[in-house]
Amino acid sequence: MATAIKAPRILVVEDEESIARPFAEALRRAGFDPIVTGTAAGALELAESAEPDLVMLDLRLPDGDGRDVCRDLRRRSEVPIVMLTARGTETDKIVGLELGADDYVVKPFSAAEVISRIRAVLRRAGPVEPMARGPLRAGALELDPAARTARVGDRPLDLSRKEFDLLAELMRHRGEVVTREDLMSRVWDTNWFGSTKTLDVHIGWLRRKLGDEAADPAYIETVRGVGFRLVAPEGEEP
Ligand code: CA
Numbered sequence: 001m002a003t004a005i006k007a008p009r010i011l012v013v014e015d016e017e018s019i020a021r022p023f024a025e026a027l028r029r030a031g032f033d034p035i036v037t038g039t040a041a042g043a044l045e046l047a048e049s050a051e052p053d054l055v056m057l058d059l060r061l062p063d064g065d066g067r068d069v070c071r072d073l074r075r076r077s078e079v080p081i082v083m084l085t086a087r088g089t090e091t092d093k094i095v096g097l098e099l100g101a102d103d104y105v106v107k108p109f110s111a112a113e114v115i116s117r118i119r120a121v122l123r124r125a126g127p128v129e130p131m132a133r134g135p136l137r138a139g140a141l142e143l144d145p146a147a148r149t150a151r152v153g154d155r156p157l158d159l160s161r162k163e164f165d166l167l168a169e170l171m172r173h174r175g176e177v178v179t180r181e182d183l184m185s186r187v188w189d190t191n192w193f194g195s196t197k198t199l200d201v202h203i204g205w206l207r208r209k210l211g212d213e214a215a216d217p218a219y220i221e222t223v224r225g226v227g228f229r230l231v232a233p234e235g236e237e238p
């Protein structure tokens with residue numbers, strides 16, 4: 001049976017099964033399409049791949065702080081975020097909202113109450129733009145994360161998987177320094193620790209393909225001892 005209207009997809013980020021499971025069930029009964037993850041890494045991945053209409057985000061996750069996840073999501077998308085907090089102190093509320101969360105819920109909560117809050121947030125947000133999956137641009141450089149294609153002007157770039165992911169990560173944070181450690185853990189391995197030599201090698205390859213030079217970069221700038229920054233080409237930004 002086909003339905004005319006797609007059920008809003010809610011990404012529930014909560015590691016406590018005793019909360020996540022019944023809440024997902026309540027969401028489903030209320031006509032939503034819930035997906036659940038118990039980790040910060042899972043949240044970031046699913047926020048991108050599953051294109052949720054709203055994210056319910058627990059503050060304390062086994063592999064990270066919900067506030068970092070919130071900040072990261074907000075940098076990349078306008079998806080509404082409702083923070084779940086067990087603490088309920090004034091500071092937590094303020095911090096959550098300052099990070100760009102749309103609302104917060106203090107645990108323990110009633111599913112009915114939260115669902116009405118979710119409806120209100122979705123109403124306020126209006127039609128949701130999916131997670132930024134459209135092409136990323138910087139001057140003549142264009143990268144399409146969904147199609148996994150990249151080009152400079154009319155020239156297609158033939159990038160390896162890692163080169164592509166690396167460039168995408170830098171373009172998502174265009175104008176900001178992305179640390180070596182963040183690049184290693186996001187592009188290579190979430191549990192990465194150790195040498196970043198492989199990163200330099202890949203940056204070198206990427207620059208060659210972009211026609212970029214380390215000494216006078218048009219795109220990828222080295223921030224010594226810290227990381228790399230995708231620079232905005234001249235004339236395009238103030
Ligand atoms: Ca938790």
